[in-house]
Amino acid sequence: MEKDNFYKNLMNIAVPVALQNLILSSxxxxxxFMIGRLGEAPLAALGLSNQIMFLMILLLFGINxxxxxxxxxxxxxxxxxxxxxxxxxxxxxxxxxxxxxxxxTQTMPELLIRVYSPDREVIGYxxxxxxxxxxxxxxxxxxxxxxxxxxxVERAKIGLYSSxxxxxxxxxxxxxxxxxxxxxxxMGVRGAAxxxxxxxxxxxxxxxxxxxxxxxxxKSTIGEMLSFDREFLRKYxxxxxxxxxxxxxxxxxxxxxxxxxxxxxxxxxxxxxxVGSIERITFTGxxxxxxxxxxxxxxKIGEKREDIAIExxxxxxxxxxxxxxxGSLILFLAxxxxxxxxDLSNDVFKLSLSTMYVLCLFLPFKSFNATNVVGILRAGGDxxxxxxxxxxxxxxxxxxxxxxxxxxxxxPVYLVFALALSEELLKFFxxxxxxxxxxxxxxxxxxxx
Numbered sequence: 001m002e003k004d005n006f007y008k009n010l011m012n013i014a015v016p017v018a019l020q021n022l023i024l025s026s027x028x029x030x031x032x033f034m035i036g037r038l039g040e041a042p043l044a045a046l047g048l049s050n051q052i053m054f055l056m057i058l059l060l061f062g063i064n065x066x067x068x069x070x071x072x073x074x075x076x077x078x079x080x081x082x083x084x085x086x087x088x089x090x091x092x093x094x095x096x097x098x099x100x101x102x103x104x105t106q107t108m109p110e111l112l113i114r115v116y117s118p119d120r121e122v123i124g125y126x127x128x129x130x131x132x133x134x135x136x137x138x139x140x141x142x143x144x145x146x147x148x149x150x151x152x153v154e155r156a157k158i159g160l161y162s163s164x165x166x167x168x169x170x171x172x173x174x175x176x177x178x179x180x181x182x183x184x185x186x187m188g189v190r191g192a193a194x195x196x197x198x199x200x201x202x203x204x205x206x207x208x209x210x211x212x213x214x215x216x217x218x219k220s221t222i223g224e225m226l227s228f229d230r231e232f233l234r235k236y237x238x239x240x241x242x243x244x245x246x247x248x249x250x251x252x253x254x255x256x257x258x259x260x261x262x263x264x265x266x267x268x269x270x271x272x273x274x275v276g277s278i279e280r281i282t283f284t285g286x287x288x289x290x291x292x293x294x295x296x297x298x299x300k301i302g303e304k305r306e307d308i309a310i311e312x313x314x315x316x317x318x319x320x321x322x323x324x325x326x327g328s329l330i331l332f333l334a335x336x337x338x339x340x341x342x343d344l345s346n347d348v349f350k351l352s353l354s355t356m357y358v359l360c361l362f363l364p365f366k367s368f369n370a371t372n373v374v375g376i377l378r379a380g381g382d383x384x385x386x387x388x389x390x391x392x393x394x395x396x397x398x399x400x401x402x403x404x405x406x407x408x409x410x411x412p413v414y415l416v417f418a419l420a421l422s423e424e425l426l427k428f429f430x431x432x433x434x435x436x437x438x439x440x441x442x443x444x445x446x447x448x449x
Contacts, residue, residue: 006296006312006315009154009292009295009296010289010292010296010316012154012156013151013154013156013288013291013292013295013296014285014288014289014291014292015288016156016157016159016160016288017151017156017159017160017287017288017291017292018284018285018287018288018289019160019163019284019288020147020156020159020160020163021280021283021284021287021288022281022284023160023163023164023166023167024163024166024167024280025277025280025281025283025284026167026171026281027166027167027170027171027196027199028050028277028280030170030171030174031046031174031192031196032046032047032273032274032277033341033342034174034175034178034179034192035178035188035189035192036274036342036343036344037343038178038188038189040266040267040270040348041119041121041122041125041266042125042188042189043270043273044117044119044122044262044266044269044270044273045113045121045122045123045124045125045126045129045189046125046126046129046189046192046273047258047269047270047272047273047276048113048116048117048122048126048258048262048269049113049126049129049130049133051116051254051255051258052101052104052105052112052130053133053137053140054251054254054255055101055251055255056097056098056101056137056140056141057140057144058247058248058250058251058254059097059244059247059248059251060094060097060098060140060141060144060145061144061148061247062243062244062245062246062247062248063090063093063094063097063145063240063243063244064090064094064144064145064148064149065148065243065247065294065374065378066239066240066241066242066243066244066378066383067086067087067089067090067145067149067240068148068149068151068152068294068298068378069239069240069243069294069298069378069379069381069383069444070082070083070086070236070239070240070444070445071083071086071087071149071152071153071298072152072294072295072297072298072299072301072302072379073298073299073301073302073443073444073445074086074302074445075152075153075154075217075295075298075299075302076298076299076300076301076302076303077302077303077445079445080217081224081227082445083149083153083217083218084218084220084224084225084227085224085225085227085228085232086149086236087145087149087218087220087225088224088225088226088227088228089228089233089236090145090149091142091145091225094141094142094144094145095138095141095142097141098137098138098140098141099137099138101134101137102134102135102137102138104134105130105131105133105134105137106131106134109126109127109128109130109131109134110123110124110126110127112126112127112130113126113127113130115259116255116258116259116262116269117262117263117266117269118263119262119266122262122266125188125189128189128190128193129189129190129192129193130193131193132190132193132194132197133193133196133197135197136196136197136200136201139200139201139203139204140200140204142204142207142208143162143200143203143204143207146158146207146208146211146218147159147162147207149218150211150216150218151291151295152294152295152298153216153217153218154295155216155217155218156291158207158210158211158216159207161206161210162203162206162207162210163203165199165202165203165206166199166200166202166203167199169195169198169199169202169203170195170196170198170199172195173191173194173195173198173199174191174192174195176191176195177190177191177192177194177195178191178192178195179191235444239381239383239444240383242383242384242386242387243378243383243386243387245387246383246386246387246390246391249387249390249391249394249395250390250391250394253391253394253395253398253399256399256402256403257398257399257402257420258272260402260403260406260407260416261406261413261416263406263407264406264407264413264416267347267348267351267413268351268406268413268416270348271348271351271352271355271413272355272413272417274339274342274344274348274352275352275355275356275359275417278331278338278356279359282327282330282331282363283327283366283367283370285323285327286320286323286324286327286366286367286370286371287370289316289319289320289323289367289371289375290320290370290371290374290375291374291375292316292375293312293313293316293320293371293374293375293376293379294374294375294378294379295379296312296316297309297312297313297316297375297376297379297380298379298380300312301379301380301381301441301442301443301444302443302445304443306441306443309379309380309441310438310441313375313376313380313435314435316371316375316376317368317371317372317376317432317435319371320367320368320370320371320372320375321364321367321368322364323367324363324364324365324366324367324368325363325364327363327367328360328361328363328364329360331356331359331360331363332357332360335353335356335357335360336353338356339352339353339356351412351413351414354412354414355413355414355417357414358414358415358417358418358421359417359421361418361421362418362421362424365424365425365427365428366421366424368428368431368432369424369427369428369431372427372431372432372434372435373386373389373390373427373431376435376440377431377434377435377440380440380441380442381440381441381442381443381444382434382439382440382441382442385434385440389427389430389431389434390427392426393423393424393426393427393430394423397422397423397426398419398420398421398422398423399420401419401420401422402416402419402420405419406419
C-alpha cells in the first residue's frame with residue numbers, strides 16, 4: 001500500500017468533511033441550546049420540525065451518494081465530461097426533491113408535525129418553524145449537491161468554508177432573533193427558523209460563486225450538464241436507484257423512531273433530541289472517514305487498481321471501528337459535564353444521561369457501519385446489497401423492537417433507544433462478511449461515454 005499517499009489522502013478529505021459536519025452539528029446544538037431555554041414544547045417542536053428537514057436531507061444524500069459512486073470512479077478515470085453529466089442528473093433530482101418538500105411546508109406545516117405528535121402546543125410551534133424554514137430547502141439542495149460532489153473530486157474544503165459562513169450567520173442571528181437582542185423583538189422558534197433561512201441562503205450563494213470563479217472540475221455549462229442520453233441514464237439508474245430507495249426507506253424508519261418517542265411523551269422526544277444533537281457532534285469524525293473511504297476506494301476502482309481498493313477498504317474499516325471505540329470512551333467520560341451545560345429538569349437530565357450511556361455501547365458499530373455502507377460497499381457499486389442489508393436490519397429488528405418497547409410495554413426512553421440501535425449489530429456482522437468476500441467490488445464506469 002502507498003502508505004504516505006494513503007494517510008495524506010485520508011486526512012485531506014476526512015478532516016475538512018469532519019470539520020464541516022462538526023460545524024453543522026454545532027449549528028443544531030446552538031438551536032437546541034437556545035430554544036431549550038424556552039421550554040420542552042418549543043424544544044420538541046424544533047426537533048420534530050427538523051425531522052422534515054432530515055427526511056429531505058436523507059433523500060438528497062441518497063441522490064448524491066448514488067451520483068458520488070460514479071463521480072469518484074470517473075475522477076479516477078479522469079473523465080470530466082462524464083462527471084458533468086452526472087452532476088446534471090444529480091442537480092435535477094435534488095431540485096425536484098427540495099421543491100416537493102418546500103410545497104409541503106407551505107401548504108400543510110401543522111399536519112406534518114401532527115404526524116409525529118398529538119401535543120397542540122408542539123404542533124403550533126412546529127408549524128410556525130416549518131412555514132419559514134421551508135423557504136431554505138431549494139438553496140440547501142444546491143449546496144448539498146456541489147459540496148458532496150466536490151469531495152468526490154478531492155475538493156473537500158469547499159463544504160468546510162461554506163459551513164463556517166453558515167455557522168457564523170446562524171449563531172449570530174439565533175442570538176439576536178430568538179432571544180431578542182440589539183433592539184429586535186424576541187421571536188423564539190420563528191427567530192430560529194429565520195436565522196436558518198438566511199444562513200442557508202448565504203451558504204448557497206458562496207458555494208455557487210466558489211465553484212464558478214475557481215478552477216473546480218465541477219465548473220460546467222448547463223449544456224454540458226444536460227448532455228446525457230437515455231443509455232447514460234439507464235446505466236446510471238441501475239446503480240443509483242437502490243441507493244435512493246435505501247435512503248428513503250431508512251428515512252421512513254428513522255421518522256418512525258421519532259414518532260415512537262413523541263408518542264411516548266414530550267419528555268422522551270426532548271431527551272432524544274438532546275442526545276441526538278450531541279451524537280451528531282461525536283459522529284463528525286466517523287462521517288469524515290466514511291466520506292474519505294468512498295472517494296479513495298472509488299477512485300482506485302476507476303483507475304482499475306482493485307487490489308489497492310481492497311487494501312484501502314480493509315484498513316479504513318478497521319480505522320473506523322477503532323475511532324468508534326475512542327469516541328465511545330470520550331463520550332462516556334464527558335456525558336455528565338456536557339449535559340450540565342443545558343438548563344434541564346432533574347428527570348430530563350437523568351434520562352438523557354442514561355440514553356447517552358446506551359449510545360456509548362453502540363458507537364463503534366455505528367462508526368464501522370457508516371464507513372462500510374457509505375464508503376466501501378457503495379463505492380464498489382454494491383448498492384443492491386446495501387439496500388437489502390440496511391432496510392432489513394431497520395425494519396425487521398430496530399423498528400419493531402422500538403415500537404413494542406416504547407408503545408406497548410412502556411419501557412423508559414433509554415431502553416427504547418437501545419432497542420432501536422440493536423439493528424447496528426446485525427449490519428456490523430453481515431457487513432464484515434460482505435467485505436471479506438470481496439464480492440462488493442465492481443468497475444461501473446467502463447464503457448461509459
